[in-house]
Amino acid sequence: MTFNWQGVFPALTTKFTPDDTLDLPAFDHNLEAQIEAGVDGIILGGSLGEASTLTHEEKESLVKHAVGKVGGKIPVILNISEASTKDGIKVAESAADLGASGLMLLPPMRYKADDRETVAFFKAIAQSTSLPIMIYNNPVDYKIETTPDMFEELLELDNIQAVKESTREVTNVTRLRNRFGDRLKILCGVDTLAVEELLMGADGWVAGLVCAFPRETVAIYRLIKAGRLEEARQIFRWFLPLLELDLHPKLVQYIKLAEVHTGIGTERVRAPRLPLVGEERNRVEGIIKTGLANRPNLPDYLYL
Template sequence: MSLWTGVLPAITTPFNADLSIDHGAVRAHVRWLVSQGCTGIIPCGSLGEGATLGLEEKAALMRTCVEAVKAPVIPGIAALGTAEAVRLAKAAEEAGCSGLMVLPPYVYSSDWREMKAHLSAVIRATRLPCLLYNNPVAYRTDFSPAQIAELAADFDNVAAVKESSTDARRVTGIRALLGDRLALGVGVDDCLVEGVSAGASFWVAGLVNAFPAESVRLYELARAGKHDGAFALYRWFLPLLRLDTVTKFVQLIKLVQQEMGWGHERVRPPRLELVGAEREECLRVLREALAHRPAL
């Protein structure tokens, strides 16, 4: 089976009370996600608080995921500097990961010449297939279809794109330029049905951490072209999926997970746990969703 199909959870990173990684919780969580029909696991991404994890912590997290499930593990590869991103890519290959999700550098965002050099160094450092992660909202770097095509022409192991610009037209644009050369994935929770309609073959999802069965079913209905069924489930799911699209998406999704019995709302600073009206509004959205949870 291709790496680039189905629902790929961008997993949260569970922490112990001292904010060390809770590897036992990681194992249980990823096994549950795969048992519910998810096709792979993506640790160390934005939702996984990758920016607050050290290189050795990321490598250990990768190994835990690889050992826990038979499904592909495709970690996020991002760092402040290119040299560390290259080391992380090599650590992922050594850990037995199946592919890499390659991000632009944290903090520094510049022109295409510099961003291409960074991505090329990471891709060149591995034999693993690479998923390019385009998220201009979070990283202030926007890879155009033409730029993605340059990388695909330069490197055979550039295999897929996770499109998180929030614009489903980008999926259409990449397909028009590259045909079937790259697999295309949706990286924004509330753009799944639109993205699949435009040709996306996989979904890197967030709320799947708490609702895997609903996420898998929504993906299946969308891919099968069962528009009425997909829209009915989508309409129910959208208030939850929109929690993935705001600044405090990590805190929101971790709180939902906690309430569903999978994890704890702990986050690493500079993030802080939700309090007051923000927390209550998230719980209200969850209560409303659970009151009308559809049978699958």
């Protein structure tokens, strides 16, 4: 499946049953809401998808199931967050065999690779597959930054095509655009910065709160791209307290709780994560309930 790295790509949460197996019916319920809202692709097994707790077999099951479920309507992207180059290549090969449309690559996990090692890691995986690739650049959480000089080397490979820009540095959109033009597609990876980065020319948005609020997320993206900025700003101002839930180490629990309140998800997480309790739960639920009480009416954005 050929596609452009443009639009809204939810980093989907992984649903679990009470006995800690994959809950595919619950996954389907959320996925259907995403497709109906107009998302442009989905990402499986990312940080929000609890990648670090998923087995290789579970990732394969998710990819196979999602590919069958979407039926070619939108691309299915699998995140690779492995500790070794060998395992990263194995996951890439498996994703292609199962019908995935593309890959998102994190740098090596559990080892702070230097620039040379990080580039070699990304290149080795990219050279093992024909699938299009988006590099996940998040030095805040993963302590390794993919710099413009590193991208200069990586873009020698045709299938490295995009970056999930999560440096928290809005000027990186312009910096990368000035250096690479349209050769490198740029997708905002930080929910709270999406409007600013889209206005500066980002091609898309890898979103988190979209898991609970797909229509609002897609509406903001499409309104901005259509030049209807005031309408997008008004929705974003309402959305911001909810989007800030994406910036916490417990973003998985926070966003899954939001999915419960919007009726398109479950709260179950995989240990060592635990569901929210006490004051923290009350605080997060207060943000969610306030947002729902003031949820805006959306324009007819699907045809923009």
